[in-house]
Amino acid sequence: MFGKITHYAIDLVMVSIILASVHRNTGLVFDVSHFSSIDVRNWFGQYLSFGETCYDKLIIILRISGYFKQKNLIYDHVEKEANKFIKEKTGRDLNDFKK
Numbered sequence: 001m002f003g004k005i006t007h008y009a010i011d012l013v014m015v016s017i018i019l020a021s022v023h024r025n026t027g028l029v030f031d032v033s034h035f036s037s038i039d040v041r042n043w044f045g046q047y048l049s050f051g052e053t054c055y056d057k058l059i060i061i062l063r064i065s066g067y068f069k070q071k072n073l074i075y076d077h078v079e080k081e082a083n084k085f086i087k088e089k090t091g092r093d094l095n096d097f098k099k
Contacts, residue, residue, distance in 0.1 A: 016051025017058065023048075024055065 023029050030048060032041045062068045083094040 020051040020055035
């Protein structure tokens with residue numbers, strides 16, 4: 001019994017984190033205006049807010065862990081092109097100029 005309740009609670013937290021990540025990455029928000037009861041709207045708003053908080057804490061933990069690194073596609077592309085350009089002009093790598 002306690003195991004099932006814990007399982008459902010964890011599932012609810014994971015769903016709220018997924019909804020928070022959809023909100024952060026796409027700007028799409030769950031429309032609570034479809035609920036007729038104001039109490040349900042308030043509860044669901046708090047549920048989504050809880051998901052945002054859990055999402056923030058999860059991102060902090062992932063950054064601190066050292067197992068994840070953030071990629072910047074624009075910076076990586078510019079660095080690759082600069083390395084190619086410097087290699088053509090000088091015959092050396094960009095890393096040779098870094099201290």
